[in-house]
Amino acid sequence: MPYRTIIEPFRIHSVQEIALPGPEQREEALRRSGYNLFNLHADEVIIDLLTDSGTGAMSDAQWAAMMIGDESYAGSRSFYRLRDVVCDLTSMPEMIPTHQGRAAERILFAETVREGDVVPNNTHFDTTRANIEYQGAEAVDLVIAEGRDPAADHPFKGNVDIDRLVKVIEEAGVERVPLVMVTITNNSGGGQPVSMANLRAVREVCDRFGVPLFLDACRFAENAWFIKTREPGHADRTPREIAGEMFSLADGATFSAKKDGLANIGGFLAMHDAELAERCRNLLILTEGFPTYGGLAGRDLEAIARGLEEVLQEEYLRYRIRSTAYLADKAAAAGVPIVKPPGGHAVYLDAGSLLPHIPPSQYPAQALAVELYRDGGVRGVEIGSVMFGKPQPDGTEHPAAMELVRLAVPRRTYTQSHIDYVAEVIVAVAERAGTIGGYRIVESPPWLRHFSARFEPV
Numbered sequence: 484m485p486y487r488t489i490i491e492p493f494r495i496h497s498v499q500e501i502a503l504p505g506p507e508q509r510e511e512a513l514r515r516s517g518y519n520l521f522n523l524h525a526d527e528v529i530i531d532l533l534t535d536s537g538t539g540a541m542s543d544a545q546w547a548a549m550m551i552g553d554e555s556y557a558g559s560r561s562f563y564r565l566r567d568v569v570c571d572l573t574s575m576p577e578m579i580p581t582h583q584g585r586a587a588e589r590i591l592f593a594e595t596v597r598e599g600d601v602v603p604n605n606t607h608f609d610t611t612r613a614n615i616e617y618q619g620a621e622a623v624d625l626v627i628a629e630g631r632d633p634a635a636d637h638p639f640k641g642n643v644d645i646d647r648l649v650k651v652i653e654e655a656g657v658e659r660v661p662l663v664m665v666t667i668t669n670n671s672g673g674g675q676p677v678s679m680a681n682l683r684a685v686r687e688v689c690d691r692f693g694v695p696l697f698l699d700a701c702r703f704a705e706n707a708w709f710i711k712t713r714e715p716g717h718a719d720r721t722p723r724e725i726a727g728e729m730f731s732l733a734d735g736a737t738f739s740a741k742k743d744g745l746a747n748i749g750g751f752l753a754m755h756d757a758e759l760a761e762r763c764r765n766l767l768i769l770t771e772g773f774p775t776y777g778g779l780a781g782r783d784l785e786a787i788a789r790g791l792e793e794v795l796q797e798e799y800l801r802y803r804i805r806s807t808a809y810l811a812d813k814a815a816a817a818g819v820p821i822v823k824p825p826g827g828h829a830v831y832l833d834a835g836s837l838l839p840h841i842p843p844s845q846y847p848a849q850a851l852a853v854e855l856y857r858d859g860g861v862r863g864v865e866i867g868s869v870m871f872g873k874p875q876p877d878g879t880e881h882p883a884a885m886e887l888v889r890l891a892v893p894r895r896t897y898t899q900s901h902i903d904y905v906a907e908v909i910v911a912v913a914e915r916a917g918t919i920g921g922y923r924i925v926e927s928p929p930w931l932r933h934f935s936a937r938f939e940p941v
């Protein structure tokens with residue numbers, strides 16, 4: 484088309500009212516929630532960019548597919564439909580449905596990871612890290628140096644540092660490395676993609692040491708689009724062909740269908756190894772359910788199967804990646820520091836650079852997230868020292884590598900004017916950055932503290 488505007492490749496078919504709480508209501512909500520945005524009621528939020536996970540809009544075809552969901556306890560038709568779609572996409576014959584991605588992680592790590600083991604990844608997502616640490620193993624992040632520098636412009640900032648990967652395996656001893664993981668795209672490192680060349684290089688290392696490679700494939704389609712548009716030699720391939728090659732390099736994958744499954748719930752564990760899959764299924768039955776539904780309704784399996792097909796449509800991916808970049812462009816044009824280039828599913832504001840007067844021990848990214856809510860009812864999430872800081876025995880904390888606020892864009896949910904509004908709020912908060920103060924934690928659980936910790940202003 485001769486026009487530059489990339490339009491939403493859908494029209495709105497059903498609408499959901501959003502709440503418009505005023506400033507006093509937001510202030511009261513902040514106090515009640517202990518300045519933790521996870522504790523807000525959704526009706527206290529105007530634009531919810533907390534996560535792109537399970538918050539997207541399903542298509543008419545997905546809703547229609549739900550009507551033919553087969554709710555049989557065992558051998559559901561919907562299971563076989565999803566299994567065939569996954570097998571076709573990944574070439575992995577074993578597909579174990581789970582209620583979401585972390586259930587796939589827990590089951591995989593319970594069967595593969597032992598105390599004292601080391602699991603490398605570009606950057607572990609919080610639940611992935613927590614599930615590995617729960618087994619008594621160490622989760623090691625090995626993203627390339629550019630991936631840790633918010634200002635560095637690199638087309639594949641999610642790439643694994645191959646030299647460090649080799650070193651970590653050699654130092655740990657291969658018997659202590661049960662698997663290597665690569666997260667596509669790299670959510671906790673800014674939603675940045677991993678190149679095909681890098682995946683091939685990781686595969687070579689895994690082959691050299693005889694270690695299996697698993698993808699954390701939540702956003703595989705967005706990663707495929709970045710490969711198509713940024714990596715030489717892939718421009719003429721379809722996203723499906725690229726995704727197929729990505730999966731062909733791996734032995735298995737964990738998947739949260741709440742992202743590129745375009746569904747509101749669900750996930751799966753896929754792999755080649757039939758013996759490991761059998762062990763995982765035995766564990767699945769304990770907590771998730773029979774292996775042909777794995778904690779999901781038959782209709783959910785149908786929605787995921789259809790979503791996996793829609794997510795690879797070029798028109799969808801072009802719109803998806805552009806709409807995230809649109810918000811990033813607006814923030815960057817106003818001089819707000821962001822992770823560059825923008826990720827696939829989210830814009831990451833660099834709170835460390837915007838609020839240099841707040842030390843990591845007072846959680847600058849938490850402070851920025853609170854201000855976006857206070858000013859405009861926009862809910863994002865802290866990805867910094869609250870999420871990844873490591874408490875030390877002397878009571879201090881080892882800070883996270885970056886202090887980011889993630890504004891995740893739900894799929895097919897908000898219009899351009901919603902995003903324009905968010906950009907205005909970001910700019911207004913950035914203009915008074917010097918007046919913003921830090922926070923201290925007053926209550927904290929032992930695991931995944933960012934979900935439920937309570938804070939107070941310093």
Ligand SMILES: Cc1ncc(COP(=O)(O)O)c(C=O)c1O
Nearest residue numbers: 536583584585608610670701739
């Ligand atoms: C990279 C990555 N891995 C794993 C998960 C966990 O998936 P779920 O939330 O479905 O348990 C997420 C969720 O956001 C993620 O982004």
